[in-house]
Amino acid sequence: MALTLRSFEPRHANAWDAFVASHPRGTFFHRAAWADVITTAFGHTNLYTLAERDGIIVGVLPLAQMKTRLFGNTLVSTPFCVYGGPLAAEPEVAIALADHAEALRARAGATAVEFRYRDEVDSDWLARSDLYVTFRKGIVFSDEANLKAIPRKQRAMVRKGMQNGLVSVADQDADTLHKVYAESVRNLGTPVFARRYFRILLAAFGDCADVVTVMDSGVPIASVMNFYFRDEVLPYYGGGTRAARQVAGNDFMYWEVLRRAAARGCRLFDFGRSKRGTGAFAFKHNWGFEPAPLPYHFSLAPGAAIPDYNPLNPKFRVFIAAWKRLPLPVANLIGPPIVRGLG
Numbered sequence: 001m002a003l004t005l006r007s008f009e010p011r012h013a014n015a016w017d018a019f020v021a022s023h024p025r026g027t028f029f030h031r032a033a034w035a036d037v038i039t040t041a042f043g044h045t046n047l048y049t050l051a052e053r054d055g056i057i058v059g060v061l062p063l064a065q066m067k068t069r070l071f072g073n074t075l076v077s078t079p080f081c082v083y084g085g086p087l088a089a090e091p092e093v094a095i096a097l098a099d100h101a102e103a104l105r106a107r108a109g110a111t112a113v114e115f116r117y118r119d120e121v122d123s124d125w126l127a128r129s130d131l132y133v134t135f136r137k138g139i140v141f142s143d144e145a146n147l148k149a150i151p152r153k154q155r156a157m158v159r160k161g162m163q164n165g166l167v168s169v170a171d172q173d174a175d176t177l178h179k180v181y182a183e184s185v186r187n188l189g190t191p192v193f194a195r196r197y198f199r200i201l202l203a204a205f206g207d208c209a210d211v212v213t214v215m216d217s218g219v220p221i222a223s224v225m226n227f228y229f230r231d232e233v234l235p236y237y238g239g240g241t242r243a244a245r246q247v248a249g250n251d252f253m254y255w256e257v258l259r260r261a262a263a264r265g266c267r268l269f270d271f272g273r274s275k276r277g278t279g280a281f282a283f284k285h286n287w288g289f290e291p292a293p294l295p296y297h298f299s300l301a302p303g304a305a306i307p308d309y310n311p312l313n314p315k316f317r318v319f320i321a322a323w324k325r326l327p328l329p330v331a332n333l334i335g336p337p338i339v340r341g342l343g
Contacts, residue, residue, distance in 0.1 A: 001053040003093065005100055008035060008048035012057075016050060019057045020087060021230070025119055028229035029081035030062055033204040038064050038079055041197045042340040047075065047104055051093050059093035061086040063101055065108055068341030073110045074307055075101060079343030082134065082273040085115035085297070091122075098123070102299050111304040115297045125297040128306055133291035135271035135284040139262050146258055151288045154251065161214075161252025166221075168256035170212050174198035177211045177237070180223040182332050184239025189320030191335035191342070198225065198237065212260065214244070214253045222249040226257055232268040233261035254287070309342055 008016065013032040020026035035048045044064045051059035062084055067073040078084035086101075088094035098115075105113045115125070118134065139146050147155060178195040185192050202209055205227060212235075213223040224238025235257050240250040258269055271289050274280040285291065298306050309316075323331065 003058070003096055004052045005049055005096065006052065008032065008046070008050055008060075010036075012050060015057050016060055019060055023087045023089075026087055027083040027118060028208075028227045028232075028234060029078050029083045029116075030060065030087060031205075031229075032062075034062060034078055034081065035064075037200055037204050038343075041194075041200045042080075042343070044079065044340075044343075047101075049097065049100055051088070051097060058090065059086060059088035059097050061097040061101060063104070063113075065104075065110065066341060066343055067108075067110075070338065071309065071341035072307070073108065075105050075108065075110050075113045076343060077101070077113075077115050081116065081343075082132075082294070083116055083118040085117040085121070094121075098125070098299075105299065105301065111301045112307055113299040114307070117295050117297060120295050121297070123297050125299050126306070127295050127297050129293040129295040131275055132273045132294040132296065133276060133281070134273045134294050135287075135289035135291060137269050137271070137289050139258060139267060139269050141262060143259055143262070146262060147255070149288060150255075151286060154286050154288070157248045157251035158255040161248040161255070164216070164247040164252075166214050166216055166247060166249060166252045168212055168214050168253065168260075170210050170260055172202050172206060172209075173211050173213065174202050174225075176213055176220050177223040177225055180213070180220055180241055181237060181239045182335075183241050183328060186326065186328055186331045186335075187242065187324060189323040191323070191339040192332055193237075193339055194336035197336075201225065212253060212257050214240075214249050214256065216243065216247055216249065219243075221247070222253040224253060224257060226261070228261070228264075228266065231266050232270050233257065233266045234270040234272060236272060250283075 016032040020030040035046045038044050039046045044066050047063040049061040050057050062078045064079050065075050066079050086097035101113045178198050182192045208228040211225050213220050221244040222240035224235045227234040271284045
């Protein structure tokens with residue numbers, strides 16, 4: 001049967017998601033709803049494409065164009081997500097989708113196409129696997145066994161949170177999450193997303209997403225949005241206030257995510273990606289997770305270089321230091337227009 005590529009339409013969503021769920025390399029970030037999330041929240045152009053044989057989906061390409069004055073023009077699979085790239089039932093389909101993405105790049109005048117693969121794939125594109133890693137580890141039914149699997153020093157921090165009387169709630173409260181998250185990322189020198197983005201995510205994925213918030217005497221001190229896919233939990237957007245550090249709020253929060261996920265049947269904890277040499281990398285490694293390189297692949301326009309918006313880049317040092325000193329209301333106001341180009 002001839003292979004046909006066509007633009008994604010909302011009517012394809014159920015078949016798209018069924019293909020993703022059945023594919024061994026399918027991830028939460030390949031789900032069809034991201035197309036609308038990215039367009040609605042950030043105004044980026046949706047280039048989602050599916051491949052069919054005789055009306056049956058045999059491949060999907062979640063792709064969007066990110067074009068901003070500050071950060072240029074690139075095509076990414078998938079922006080604002082840690083995993084992506086085409087999924088294909090056979091090598092011929094994978095090649096066709098990659099060629100299609102390159103043709104779209106040339107047509108859009110973009111400098112690069114980025115495929116955020118989670119696993120190694122055969123490709124003649126330029127690969128970069130030295131910046132980001134992911135942390136994934138199995139979990140079991142037993143709270144006692146899961147707690148014992150955490151290395152001793154980090155386990156002591158979890159117990160400290162318990163002894164401090166911290167409690168957690170799981171709900172769909174995007175506003176509380178944003179309040180805590182905004183303070184956390186400002187303290188790190190990073191622009192924050194708009195509150196609206198978190199609301200859009202929960203509206204799109206409410207059946208497989210929640211927010212776990214840690215309370216200290218009724219005051220939210222740490223909060224994280226979690227995604228659920230197959231038997232995996234992915235704590236994704238999260239952070240803690242300065243007060244959380246004093247009572248082990250962040251450690252307790254991730255323990256509560258793990259505990260609650262195990263109770264609902266999850267068997268894998270995906271701690272997400274981190275950059276080498278960062279505090280987040282060390283934190284996850286101290287929890288007993290081993291890093292696995294993320295082999296992101298790029299196709300570049302002639303003369304173009306791989307985009308580098310890594311905050312460890314020395315040229316961003318002054319900006320980050322200044323951002324940390326911004327009043328929180330100011331950071332919350334000017335952050336969203338900037339971060340829309342940092343997907």
